[in-house]
Amino acid sequence: MKRQSSFIIVLVILFFLFLYFFWRPVSYELKYDINKYNVTEKYNKKEQLYYFTVQKGDQKYEYVLKAKYNRHRKLISQIKVTDKKANCLSIKSKYLKFYDLCLDGTNLTFKNHTLPEKNKALKTYENVTIYNLNNRKYLLWNYHNFLYLNGDDAKTISLFTKDYYNLKLSYGNNRYLFVPNQKDEYIFRDGFIIDSKNGKVTEISFDRDLYFDSYYLGSHKNNLYLVDRKNKEEYALNLKQRKLQKIAGQILKNSKWEKVSMTKLINKDYAFTSKEFMTYVLKDDNLYAQINDQLIFITSGVTSIIEIKDYDVYFVAGDSLYYFNLYTGFTKLLSYSEWQYNTRNMIYLFD
Numbered sequence: 001m002k003r004q005s006s007f008i009i010v011l012v013i014l015f016f017l018f019l020y021f022f023w024r025p026v027s028y029e030l031k032y033d034i035n036k037y038n039v040t041e042k043y044n045k046k047e048q049l050y051y052f053t054v055q056k057g058d059q060k061y062e063y064v065l066k067a068k069y070n071r072h073r074k075l076i077s078q079i080k081v082t083d084k085k086a087n088c089l090s091i092k093s094k095y096l097k098f099y100d101l102c103l104d105g106t107n108l109t110f111k112n113h114t115l116p117e118k119n120k121a122l123k124t125y126e127n128v129t130i131y132n133l134n135n136r137k138y139l140l141w142n143y144h145n146f147l148y149l150n151g152d153d154a155k156t157i158s159l160f161t162k163d164y165y166n167l168k169l170s171y172g173n174n175r176y177l178f179v180p181n182q183k184d185e186y187i188f189r190d191g192f193i194i195d196s197k198n199g200k201v202t203e204i205s206f207d208r209d210l211y212f213d214s215y216y217l218g219s220h221k222n223n224l225y226l227v228d229r230k231n232k233e234e235y236a237l238n239l240k241q242r243k244l245q246k247i248a249g250q251i252l253k254n255s256k257w258e259k260v261s262m263t264k265l266i267n268k269d270y271a272f273t274s275k276e277f278m279t280y281v282l283k284d285d286n287l288y289a290q291i292n293d294q295l296i297f298i299t300s301g302v303t304s305i306i307e308i309k310d311y312d313v314y315f316v317a318g319d320s321l322y323y324f325n326l327y328t329g330f331t332k333l334l335s336y337s338e339w340q341y342n343t344r345n346m347i348y349l350f351d
Contacts, residue, residue, distance in 0.1 A: 025069035035079045043069065045327045049277055050096065054089065060090055061101050061108065064291045066277055066310075071096045083111070084222055099326040101296065109297040110289075112329060116319055119332045125154045129335040134323050137350040139177055139198045141167055142338070148199040149334075159192050159211060167345045169226075173219040176239035176346050180210070187211055193239050196350035204242045210235075217251055217265075218272030225252075225272070225276075227265045280305060280313040287315060289326060298324060305341045316333060316343045 042051040087103040138149040146157040163298035182189040190205040211230035222240040252272040
């Protein structure tokens with residue numbers, strides 16, 4: 001019986017070892033051909049990224065996909081030309097989802113650069129035309145009030161008795177928006193916190209003067225991190241607990257805290273950074289998806305980027321706010337005539 005039990009235990013251990021080595025992620029590279037296209041397929045275990053190069057003669061398409069490791073190899077099953085004139089490819093896989101790319105000379109582009117304009121409006125609220133909220137919540141500054149949009153809920157939030165063309169130092173995280181009191185040109189000792197879940201406003205006050213000659217490093221969890229150049233201090237403002245704390249000079253770099261002297265923080269604008277495999281950038285009013293060092297042209301006539309989140313980007317072109325994703329394309333969200341002239345600290349998005 002003891003021998004039989006030991007044998008079973010060994011078999012179970014061997015079985016689980018087999019499963020571990022069979023399923024564990026490993027970096028690899030291989031090459032194969034499909035429809036006369038040469039495919040190079042790579043997986044980077046550390047980055048959790050798939051890299052694909054699809055080439056035929058001088059035509060070269062490069063893809064970077066963030067996906068869980070798959071033990072299968074030769075993951076591309078079909079390569080189809082959808083537009084010969086624009087050199088557009090559609091790639092199919094049983095295990096991964098590819099976005100479509102086109103080739104203009106040696107430059108990669110998205111398949112359609114035209115922004116949707118003839119969308120059917122859902123409604124208009126306080127001169128803002130609403131087409132699609134994309135399951136997000138919005139706080140929109142119109143120089144007098146904030147307009148709060150959340151599904152079917154739309155309301156006006158009044159904070160001040162006078163108009164402000166530009167809200168100084170208003171900043172938010174994934175739930176709250178902090179707006180300093182604007183009544184003094186140089187300093188503030190209080191402000192407002194707007195909860196994006198319900199539009200509720202809470203007042204907050206401080207035991208010291210804070211100066212508008214400040215900038216934000218970024219947000220982390222419930223805290224906003226502010227560098228006050230006049231006071232020569234760095235502060236953490238907890239929006240949930242409504243507390244202000246003075247901290248030693250530090251920044252968040254790739255999810256790790258690093259010390260930085262206050263002299264450096266005061267004399268240069270720093271920002272929290274995180275290593276992302278892709279982002280979006282503006283160059284000469286042209287919007288590009290930047291994946292590592294590769295640029296993919298998306299569209300032109302873009303005046304400002306409002307938010308970037310993985311494959312998603314929210315941006316303003318003309319008088320309208322749009323959403324774009326490499327897989328789904330463009331969606332027109334909102335229009336407001338004033339956005340043709342000013343978008344600074346006017347549009348805030350929340351989950």
